[in-house]
Amino acid sequence: xxxxxxxxxxxxxxxxxxxxxxxxxxxxxxxxxxxxxxxxxxxxxxxxxxxxxxxxxxxxxxxxxxxxxxxxxxxxxxxxxxxxxxxxxxxxxxxxxxxxxxxxxxxxxxxxxxxxxxxxxxxxxxxxxxx
Numbered sequence: 001x002x003x004x005x006x007x008x009x010x011x012x013x014x015x016x017x018x019x020x021x022x023x024x025x026x027x028x029x030x031x032x033x034x035x036x037x038x039x040x041x042x043x044x045x046x047x048x049x050x051x052x053x054x055x056x057x058x059x060x061x062x063x064x065x066x067x068x069x070x071x072x073x074x075x076x077x078x079x080x081x082x083x084x085x086x087x088x089x090x091x092x093x094x095x096x097x098x099x100x101x102x103x104x105x106x107x108x109x110x111x112x113x114x115x116x117x118x119x120x121x122x123x124x125x126x127x128x129x130x131x
Contacts (some may be wrong), residue, residue: 008037009010011056012056012057013054013055013056013077014054014055014056014077014078015047015051015053015054015055015130016032016036016041016043016048016051016052016053016054016055016061017029017032017033017051017052019055019074019077019078019090020035020036020041020061020063021081022034022077022078022082022087022090023072023078023079023087023090023091024081024087024105025063025065025070025072032051033051035063035064036048036049036050036051036053037049037050037051040063040064041053041061041062041063042061042062042063043055043059043060043061044059044060045060045062046115051082055074055077056074056077057074057075057076057077058073058074059074060072060073060074060094061073061074061091069095070093070095071093071094071095072091072092072093072094073074073091073094074090075089075090075091075092076089076090077090078090093097098121
């Protein structure tokens, strides 16, 4: 029998959790699998709810990482979890994370001003939620 089996594609593909781990977005493969199983990974706009979902070169992955939403395009699949410079060759960052957002100047308090009042604390919390 030549060619791919029914239901399979001929182009190479790799599990989503494995690729995220190879590309060093997550410290462990199980963390990458948890993200996938929670339905927080989108592959080319479609939500993925299983870690075994196959990704291939050309796919655009969107997922939260810390306080940022990462949007990356898969360039290569990779064969191992190598050093960081090698991992950066696996993807193109379409939306690099912005520098750590600082609170606006309105939220800055001078040193020695004491503890904020309940009203000031609520205002700070509202500012933090907006960013």
